[in-house]
Structures are given as C-alpha cells and as structure tokens.
Amino acid sequence: MHVFMDPSPGGEPGREDEELLLRTAMERATDGAPPLPDLVPGALVRGRRRRARARAAIGAGAAALLALGVFGAALPVWGGGTERVRDWSAASRTTPVPTPLDTARPGLRLPVHIEPEPGESSMADLSETELSRQTVFQNEAAGVLEALLPEAVGPVRRTDLTVSRYQGGSDGRVFPVVFSVRPSATSEAEPPCLDVPVKHYRCDEVSLPGGIMAQAITAAGNAKGGRTITGVTVRFGYGHSRVTLTVGGDDEAMVSAPVTADDLLAVARDARFMELVAYADERPMEAKEDSVRGG
Incomplete structure (x- = not known):
C-alpha cells in the first residue's frame, strides 16, 4: 500500500510531488510567452454575427417559399371581407360564409371554397408541394387581376377548386373570373372570329405586344325573365399554351x-399579367387541353 504524502525511500514520488513537478515544468515552458488574449469580446461578436446570419437565412427561406424564385413583386395584401360567396352555376355548390384572413400568411384572404361535384377533383387532391406552388401563383394572379381590372370587379379572390378559377364582386355581387394558361394539344391558330348578332355574340381580332393575335369576345349568357347578361373573354396562344x-x-x-x-x-x-402567363406556360399547372377546341 502506497502512502502518497510520505513515499518510502527510493520509491515513486507522491501525488503532490508529481503535481509540483508538473507545475514547475509548465511555468518554465511558458516563461517569456505573451499573455493569453481575452476571448470574451470575440466570442460575443461571433455570437451576434451567428444570430444575424440565422435571422437572414430564415427571412430568405420565407421569401423563397412565397416567391418560389419566380415573381419579383411582393404578394398582394388585402383586408378582410364578408361578401357573399356563391358558385357560378346551379350545379356547383359553395359555402356561403365570410372569408377570414389566413392566419398563416397575415393579410392574405383564405380562398373561396367551391365544393367539387361528384367525381370532380379539387386543389385539395394535389401534393403538398404542388398545392403550395399553385397557391402562391393564385395569390399573385388575384392581386394582379384586382389591380388591372375595373374597380367594380374587385375584390378578386382565388378559389380552392382549381388554379384557373377566381371570384370577384362585392355588395352581394358575384362575378366569376377565369384565368387559364392550359397546355395546348395543337399548334393551330384560333378559328377565325365570327359575329353572331342574333345571339349577341361579337368577336374581334386584336394585336397584342410581341405580335400576339388575340380574340376579344363579348357574348350573352343566361336568360331569365326576358333579360340576358353578358360576359367578356380574351383568348390567345402563347408559347405552348x-x-x-x-x-x-x-x-x-x-x-x-x-x-x-x-x-x-x-x-x-x-407586363405584370404577361409575366404570370410566361411562368404558367413554362411550368404548367393545368391538364393538357382536348385536341378539339370549342368556340
């Protein structure tokens, strides 16, 4: 048994002796060396920089999620609304409830809910990634349409049925809006414009920037009690759509x-509208159209 404080003659040194020898050796080795720097200020600076970089990364990630690297403009910010919600035909059904704000994205409205008909799919059937992409596109499109269309059409809101359907109107009015960029099954031009006065159908061919030829159509819709209502359409080919x-x-x-x-x-x-068109043509969100086009 070793006695650490009083080693036997000729034996190994005790623990205190070992520690004394070790301290003496370290002091001799560090004689003349400069004093160690104060690490606290540097650590604080690095900590602040790390926090700043983390906040910047979070902000950049959120911006990328909203913009998806496509749109340069910020998403529109709308107020609340309690307008009546109604579908565009008697066959489809909607939920007539107020439209609260989306708490996950402050300032943006929740979509108008349109119940799909039996056998009809809706945006709820999309994958999470595709639903996010189409939702961003719809929010941007609704803001652009609301800014460019006459004030009487607004506010313009997206729906949750399909990416191409929106709804405008206030004070009890409901105006269906369709903005569709659908991959085309054919490269053929639109059929020529024909006016049908007896059916209150008028079609004009108009040139858009870039040499794009468009058709502007005004047509009578439903008739009731001897009265008719009219709707307006502009259609044209762009890229593959x-x-x-x-x-x-x-x-x-x-x-x-x-x-x-x-x-x-x-x-x-x-240009804002055509930016949306260019994106949807490059990255389609709708199914390819049938080979036979309607009038």
Whole structure:
C-alpha cells in the first residue's frame, strides 16, 4: 500500500510531488510567452454575427417559399371581407360564409371554397408541394387581376377548386373570373372570329405586344325573365399554351360583367399579367387541353 504524502525511500514520488513537478515544468515552458488574449469580446461578436446570419437565412427561406424564385413583386395584401360567396352555376355548390384572413400568411384572404361535384377533383387532391406552388401563383394572379381590372370587379379572390378559377364582386355581387394558361394539344391558330348578332355574340381580332393575335369576345349568357347578361373573354396562344381570361356576369342577380373587351385587352397588354402567363406556360399547372377546341 502506497502512502502518497510520505513515499518510502527510493520509491515513486507522491501525488503532490508529481503535481509540483508538473507545475514547475509548465511555468518554465511558458516563461517569456505573451499573455493569453481575452476571448470574451470575440466570442460575443461571433455570437451576434451567428444570430444575424440565422435571422437572414430564415427571412430568405420565407421569401423563397412565397416567391418560389419566380415573381419579383411582393404578394398582394388585402383586408378582410364578408361578401357573399356563391358558385357560378346551379350545379356547383359553395359555402356561403365570410372569408377570414389566413392566419398563416397575415393579410392574405383564405380562398373561396367551391365544393367539387361528384367525381370532380379539387386543389385539395394535389401534393403538398404542388398545392403550395399553385397557391402562391393564385395569390399573385388575384392581386394582379384586382389591380388591372375595373374597380367594380374587385375584390378578386382565388378559389380552392382549381388554379384557373377566381371570384370577384362585392355588395352581394358575384362575378366569376377565369384565368387559364392550359397546355395546348395543337399548334393551330384560333378559328377565325365570327359575329353572331342574333345571339349577341361579337368577336374581334386584336394585336397584342410581341405580335400576339388575340380574340376579344363579348357574348350573352343566361336568360331569365326576358333579360340576358353578358360576359367578356380574351383568348390567345402563347408559347405552348392557350390563354383565356374571362369575366362573367352574376347569373343569379342578372347583372352583366362590369367589364368591356377593351378592359380585358388592357389587362392582356400589361407586363405584370404577361409575366404570370410566361411562368404558367413554362411550368404548367393545368391538364393538357382536348385536341378539339370549342368556340
């Protein structure tokens, strides 16, 4: 048994002796060396920089999620609303409830809910990634349309049925809006414009920037009690897609769409609208159209 404080003659040194020898050796080795720097200020600076970089990364990630690297403009910010919600045909059903704000994205409205018909799919059937992409596109499109269309059409809100369907109107009015960029099954041009006065159908061919030829159509819609309502459509080919912009009338209140063909052509000539068209043509969100086009 070793006695650490009083080693036997000729034996190993005790623990205190070992520690003394070790301290003496370290002091001799560090004689003349400069004093160690104070590490606290540097650590604080590095900590602040790390926090700043973390906040910047979080902000950049959120911005990338909202913009998806596509849109340069910020998403529109809307206020609340309690307008009546109604679908665009008697066959489809909607939930007539107020439209609260989306708490996950402050300032943005929740979509108008349109119940799909039996056998019909909706945006709820999309994957999480694709739903996020189409939601961002719809929010951006709704803001652009609301800014460019006549004030009487607004506010313009997206729906949760399909990416191409929106809804405008206030004070009890409901105006269906369609903004579709659908991959085309054919490269053929649109059929020539034909006016049908007896059916209150007028079609004009108009040139858009870039040499794009568009058709502006004004047509009578539903008839009730000897009255008819009209809707307006502008359609044209772009890239590999067929673009359609339509504002319909309120068929329940029998009120025509508060737009003219010139109003929709002004939208189609705007760079903000065409930016959306270019994105949807490059990254399609709708199914390819049938090979036979309707009138």
